[in-house]
Amino acid sequence: MVDGTTQQARPARIRLGMVGGGRDAFIGGVHRMASRLDDHYELVAGAFSSTPEKSLASAVDLGVSAERAYASFSDMAEREAAREDGIEAVSIVTPNHLHYPVACAFLERGIHVICDKPMTASLADAKSLVEKVSASKALFVLTHNYTAYPMIRQAREMITQGLLGDIRVIQAEYAQDWLATKLEDSGQKQAGWRTDPERSGMGGCIGDIGTHAFNLAGFVSGLELESLCADIQSFVPGRKLDDNANVLLRYRGGARGVLWSSQVATGNENALRLRIYGSQAGIEWSQEDPNYLWFTELGKPRQLITRGGSGASEAAAGHTRIPAGHPEGYLEGFASLYADAAEAIYAARDARTPPSGCLYPTVHDGLAGVAFVAAVVGSSQEGGVWKSLDIPSGNG
Numbered sequence: 001m002v003d004g005t006t007q008q009a010r011p012a013r014i015r016l017g018m019v020g021g022g023r024d025a026f027i028g029g030v031h032r033m034a035s036r037l038d039d040h041y042e043l044v045a046g047a048f049s050s051t052p053e054k055s056l057a058s059a060v061d062l063g064v065s066a067e068r069a070y071a072s073f074s075d076m077a078e079r080e081a082a083r084e085d086g087i088e089a090v091s092i093v094t095p096n097h098l099h100y101p102v103a104c105a106f107l108e109r110g111i112h113v114i115c116d117k118p119m120t121a122s123l124a125d126a127k128s129l130v131e132k133v134s135a136s137k138a139l140f141v142l143t144h145n146y147t148a149y150p151m152i153r154q155a156r157e158m159i160t161q162g163l164l165g166d167i168r169v170i171q172a173e174y175a176q177d178w179l180a181t182k183l184e185d186s187g188q189k190q191a192g193w194r195t196d197p198e199r200s201g202m203g204g205c206i207g208d209i210g211t212h213a214f215n216l217a218g219f220v221s222g223l224e225l226e227s228l229c230a231d232i233q234s235f236v237p238g239r240k241l242d243d244n245a246n247v248l249l250r251y252r253g254g255a256r257g258v259l260w261s262s263q264v265a266t267g268n269e270n271a272l273r274l275r276i277y278g279s280q281a282g283i284e285w286s287q288e289d290p291n292y293l294w295f296t297e298l299g300k301p302r303q304l305i306t307r308g309g310s311g312a313s314e315a316a317a318g319h320t321r322i323p324a325g326h327p328e329g330y331l332e333g334f335a336s337l338y339a340d341a342a343e344a345i346y347a348a349r350d351a352r353t354p355p356s357g358c359l360y361p362t363v364h365d366g367l368a369g370v371a372f373v374a375a376v377v378g379s380s381q382e383g384g385v386w387k388s389l390d391i392p393s394g395n396g
């Protein structure tokens with residue numbers, strides 16, 4: 001017989017809203033799948049699109065009641081905050097220029113924010129958002145989703161334990177080819193706003209994917225950037241924002257690095273790759289083969305550590321759902337970030353500290369990413385001068 005009194009009830013699912021992510025959108029669908037994978041969230045409201053008709057149509061597709069399909073994010077924030085059963089968290093999956101006003105509207109009402117990157121379109125907005133988050137009771141989670149891949153968590157842990165020795169060299173790259181032609185002129189929506197400074201912000205490719213590579217290098221190495229020197233281009237004629245960037249990196253403590261991000265690198269799909277070399281060992285990881293981590297100790301043969309294998313650490317195992325050999329990837333990594341955010345939201349509900357190991361990128365990581373973009377653009381415009389990030393130390 002099962003004694004129900006000794007069973008611990010699982011926390012009630014988090015009532016989630018979404019801004020953006022309507023019909024034909026890309027990342028909104030990924031956030032919805034990620035939020036459901038571990039059953040922590042229930043999507044109950046949304047301002048899914050810039051037009052009320054499309055927002056409603058998207059709500060119908062998703063099984064969200066028409067009453068909670070809003071024509072604007074401001075209306076949604078106000079009306080959801082007034083409901084007894086209003087949303088507890090909102091996912092922001094709009095083009096970049098809207099992240100800031102949408103985040104402010106919900107943070108001001110104590111609603112947790114899960115926002116996609118880059119955090120804001122301008123450095124001024126990023127700095128202001130840091131203040132808004134510190135003035136709010138709500139949490140702010142930035143979806144640099146690659147930080148939650150099992151082998152990335154393991155790589156970070158190995159560096160924290162000192163297994164690589166002193167970090168000397170960091171090579172981070174994120175190469176794609178989908179903007180190798182002037183796709184924006186065809187009306188393709190995702191290309192349209194990403195190449196428009198009004199909606200993308202000051203960075204093109206460097207903001208869109210360079211920020212992921214920058215964030216990942218800092219997350220895994222634990223190092224803070226001291227300065228950078230950049231050379232960015234728009235290879236496709238008539239394009240206003242960069243589609244290729246080469247950046248030299250100097251980290252505090254002496255490590256040196258190179259970051260390359262490109263959306264015109266023919267033959268590359270989502271080639272995010274990180275290589276870190278220390279005085280005792282090196283690691284190499286690739287997003288397109290994410291279940292494996294190469295680890296080489298000086299003078300010893302290369303070792304292949306696998307996600308579910310005997311060499312997997314606790315940090316990796318904690319972000320793994322299925323046995324070794326069954327691939328996990330993008331959706332599971334995203335879901336792990338949502339799961340970590342859920343643990344933090346449950347803890348906030350009960351006014352307790354989140355469990356250890358609950359880790360997610362914060363508003364400070366977002367500020368560092370936007371300051372990185374600003375420094376890259378500024379350095380390149382000035383002919384490749386060395387620039388520091390325009391933020392207080394401890395944020396980069």
Ligand SMILES: NC(=O)c1ccc[n+]([C@@H]2O[C@H](COP(=O)([O-])OP(=O)(O)OC[C@H]3O[C@@H](n4cnc5c(N)ncnc54)[C@H](O)[C@@H]3O)[C@@H](O)[C@H]2O)c1
Pocket residue numbers: 019020021022023024025026027028047048049050051072073093094095096098116117118143144145189190193208
């Ligand atoms: N973490 C990742 O791996 C990843 C991947 C892709 C995109 N992104 C980020 O996600 C965001 C969205 O990118 P995308 O590729 O999904 O773009 P998208 O163009 O496919 O989708 C944007 C959505 O926002 C909606 N929208 C626009 N204005 C709105 C408004 N005023 N109110 C409500 N909704 C509005 C659009 O109708 C659309 O549904 C961007 O910030 C991008 O950088 C992150």
